[in-house]
Amino acid sequence: MSSLLKIRAERDQMSAIERRIADFLLDNAHLLRDYSSQQLADALGISQSSVVKFSQKLGFKGYPDLKYSIGQAVARSGGGDEGVAAVATVDDPRALLAEHLWQLKAQAEAETQLINPGERIDAIAALLQQAGKVYVIGLGEDGIPARAFATRLSMLGIVTVHYVDAVLMQAGVSSAGPGDVLMVFSEHGRQPALCQISRVFRERVGKVVTVTRHTPNPLRAYADASLLVSAHDERRHVEPLLYQSALQHLLDLIFLLLCDTSEGRRRQLDLNLERMQDLLDT
Structure with missing residues (x-):
């Protein structure tokens, strides 16, 4: 390494x-x-x-x-x-830019893989696989990967409750119980509302999975398990691209684990994809 x-x-x-x-x-x-x-x-x-x-x-x-x-x-x-x-070559600046960006993303993904041991990834996948319900929330830009991942979980037949509003999620988790999982997407982990929701969820004996940067932050204090992202660049317009790429790679890995460990989940995914295609064809 x-x-x-x-x-x-x-x-x-x-x-x-x-x-x-x-x-x-x-x-x-x-x-x-x-x-x-x-x-x-x-x-x-x-x-x-x-x-x-x-x-x-x-x-x-x-x-x-x-x-x-x-x-x-x-x-x-x-x-x-x-x-x-x-x-x-220098005669092809777009190709140089694309190659450099690819290298930066690959580096961010490698760093992220390093700080998320395999046993942690397996444990989080197992939590999601066995969950009665999975609650998913992300505010602002964090809501984009949160919504996409919630959709993927539901396509696998996992009961998923997704909110983009902290107030609605606060009310939603009132029905949570043992075996349920809350996934909280927050790049910097500093939103007090998400910390409050996570605390309440744990009090109801649910499990909390946080998705943040690899930094000390208040939200991680309420996590039973944490997915961590490492992505750095001095340019403010580049760093978010690296964070999103590394995060997506991490979520894709968990999705593949969910598919590979359950034939029933894969069949449900195939069935849902066929139904969606039928709707598009009509």
Whole structure:
């Protein structure tokens, strides 16, 4: 697993000093061979021990091991850049833009996969598979993936209750009971209304699954299970594209698990697709 990938994936959970180190390593990975731990500390105005602790927190014995791993990652990525040039030359700016965007999305999806262990994904899929009812909510832009996923669940024959309004969802969850699941989509996890709904839902012995960025946020405190998304870019118009792509990949994986673990669900999906096609053909 790439050390640079691990740093990106874990950045949101780091302290302020750790983020400074992480950002420096990500921005200057190709120059890192010229830096000792003391030189890196001097460049950032921090103690050498902070650099060593940062390396150990990532699972390395020390800074030399981390530096070597980053050097290996940079060497491996060198071939990828040549491949891009072969596919898209400077004479084809649209192809260059498309290739770069694809790489950024692939990176975000890899980071997201890293912070969502397989056993967690399996557990969430099992919760949805066994749920009596699945309540789904997302406000604003979070409502788009929430609605799409709720539709997919209903196509599989899972009883799904979807709201785009927090007040209506507050009333809706009054009928929730043991075995029901609430999925809350909130990129930053800061809406007080969604925290309140999640708290009430857990009090009714339902299970709460939150879908947020990989950041400390109030909503995750009410979660029985969390789906986490890692997607970063300094450009404000690009970062949401990466978040949506990584989130969609994560939700697609859960959908496939639901299909693959139940032949009955697949038959229900086929039946619903046929019925929809019949309506479209009439």
